[in-house]
Amino acid sequence: MIERTSVKSILEGECKEKRVTVYGWIRTARSGKNVAFASITDGSVSSGLQVVFDRDKFDDVSGLATGACIRVSGSIVDSPGAEQSREVNADELEIIGPVGEDYPLQKKKHSIEFLRSMPHLRARTNTFGAVFRMSHHLSLAIHRFFDENGFFFIHAPLITTSDAEGAGEAFQVTSMPLESITIKNGEVDYSMDYFKRQAFLTVSAQLEAEPLALAMGKVYTFGPTFRADPSDTRFHTAEFWMIEPEMAFFDLDDDISLIKDFIKFTARYLHEKCPEEISFFNRFYEKKLKERYSMLMESDFARITYTDAFELLKKNSGTFEVEPEWGSDISTEYERFLAEQHFGCPVFVTDYPAAIKPFYMRLNDDRRTVACTDLLFPQVGEIVGGSQREERLDVLSIRAKECGIDLDDYSWYFDLRKWGSAPHSGFGLGFERLLMYLTGMENIRDVIPFPRSKGKMI
Numbered sequence: 505m506i507e508r509t510s511v512k513s514i515l516e517g518e519c520k521e522k523r524v525t526v527y528g529w530i531r532t533a534r535s536g537k538n539v540a541f542a543s544i545t546d547g548s549v550s551s552g553l554q555v556v557f558d559r560d561k562f563d564d565v566s567g568l569a570t571g572a573c574i575r576v577s578g579s580i581v582d583s584p585g586a587e588q589s590r591e592v593n594a595d596e597l598e599i600i601g602p603v604g605e606d607y608p609l610q611k612k613k614h615s616i617e618f619l620r621s622m623p624h625l626r627a628r629t630n631t632f633g634a635v636f637r638m639s640h641h642l643s644l645a646i647h648r649f650f651d652e653n654g655f656f657f658i659h660a661p662l663i664t665t666s667d668a669e670g671a672g673e674a675f676q677v678t679s680m681p682l683e684s685i686t687i688k689n690g691e692v693d694y695s696m697d698y699f700k701r702q703a704f705l706t707v708s709a710q711l712e713a714e715p716l717a718l719a720m721g722k723v724y725t726f727g728p729t730f731r732a733d734p735s736d737t738r739f740h741t742a743e744f745w746m747i748e749p750e751m752a753f754f755d756l757d758d759d760i761s762l763i764k765d766f767i768k769f770t771a772r773y774l775h776e777k778c779p780e781e782i783s784f785f786n787r788f789y790e791k792k793l794k795e796r797y798s799m800l801m802e803s804d805f806a807r808i809t810y811t812d813a814f815e816l817l818k819k820n821s822g823t824f825e826v827e828p829e830w831g832s833d834i835s836t837e838y839e840r841f842l843a844e845q846h847f848g849c850p851v852f853v854t855d856y857p858a859a860i861k862p863f864y865m866r867l868n869d870d871r872r873t874v875a876c877t878d879l880l881f882p883q884v885g886e887i888v889g890g891s892q893r894e895e896r897l898d899v900l901s902i903r904a905k906e907c908g909i910d911l912d913d914y915s916w917y918f919d920l921r922k923w924g925s926a927p928h929s930g931f932g933l934g935f936e937r938l939l940m941y942l943t944g945m946e947n948i949r950d951v952i953p954f955p956r957s958k959g960k961m962i
């Protein structure tokens with residue numbers, strides 16, 4: 505067994521022993537005539553642990569190089585430096601994993617783009633260590649919230665037969681070597697394929713969450729989602745995680761109120777668990793990060809219907825690249841106008857035209873809009889998409905036909921409306937987009953350990 509003390513427990517004063525053994529990687533090192541210093545990290549906490557090497561005891565300190573993995577033993581002492589309260593006076597040093605001069609993260613500061621090119625090393629930096637620690641706490645906050653609110657956690661399949669969102673962005677899954685595919689009467693012959701039919705990686709767990717909600721009341725999924733999204737922006741990736749709660753006996757207002765409570769809970773949770781990381785990001789990346797947390801925790805979110813939002817946009821016509829037109833989607837420039845300029849806070853836009861939304865959203869009495877909401881955040885744009893689901897079999901059938909859905913493929917989905925149908929609602933929240941907002945990172949590739957996006961897979 506490897507006996508060791510974590511940097512976190514030393515710096516936070518949890519460790520009561522005087523003499524400790526620490527394993528970690530060197531962030532910075534410098535040596536003088538009398539003493540050498542190394543700041544080492546083991547990833548447990550943002551700050552590095554300062555280790556002091558008396559040159560009388562340590563003749564050769566050439567192995568103390570940035571990136572090297574070391575073991576040090578020594579005693580914990582109060583630090584005379586202002587940067588930290590405790591440090592370690594070393595009496596033993598072992599260089600476990602040396603580095604050569606070709607170690608790429610030598611400098612104190614590297615650009616975020618440079619670090620993006622080496623995902624296998626970047627978690628060793630202050631920035632990415634902090635991002636991934638916050639990612640951990642956010643995941644736990646999500647489970648905690650739903651557990652405390654009576655939800656059951658459901659594993660949805662990643663391989664499905666449906667393209668739930670109908671956007672044609674699903675990656676196809678096949679066990680057939682592409683060169684052996686046969687075409688019969690202009691169609692691919694799937695008889696030799698693993699499932700003997702066309703299959704996809706899931707774009708949303710919603711359709712599978714619905715049957716569980718209509719049996720268990722309140723459920724949620726939290727898992728990977730895949731989209732061959734044509735948009736290659738700093739907010740899109742091909743592989744991301746979505747949180748998808750689904751609730752029986754919830755209408756759109758209940759849905760919106762749950763979204764709000766959920767987001768406020770996650771902000772409070774991170775605010776409590778990650779003060780050091782938040783201060784770090786506030787100092788180096790997003791000067792208004794702390795304000796973001798206060799706003800999320802304390803203020804209400806705005807709410808506007810799609811139709812009223814377009815009235816508002818039209819009043820400001822001339823300021824947009826594309827003139828706002830009822831019936832079109834809310835593009836990035838409209839999102840920015842609403843969330844950043846007009847409201848200056850997260851805003852729920854509700855009741856979009858049916859024609860631009862998927863078949864499963866509940867048709868409103870005006871018969872041209874649906875009971876749905878997108879939650880738009882300043883700086884990040886759409887974080888959540890949710891809706892009340894169409895529970896009326898006749899209306900759902902008409903909508904499905906209009907959307908070109910093959911009813912045979914979804915017969916089980918229609919069964920739910922045939923037998924014991926119930927009003928229900930749900931939403932999908934993009935984990936990485938929320939994490940971007942809560943860390944201040946501006947590119948979604950910088951909150952995912954190994955990001956996959958269009959044309960890029962490292």
Ligand code: 4AD
Binds near residue numbers: 742
């Ligand atoms: O709005 P979307 O497409 O909604 C659904 O898939 C619904 N079935 C959810 C539901 O009601 N259960 O996606 C939901 C959220 C978006 O608001 C966004 O935060 C995130 O998923 N998202 C992406 N995040 C990163 N990269 C992409 N390519 C994303 N596409 C969607």
Ligand code: MG
Binds near residue numbers: 886888
């Ligand atoms: Mg959406």
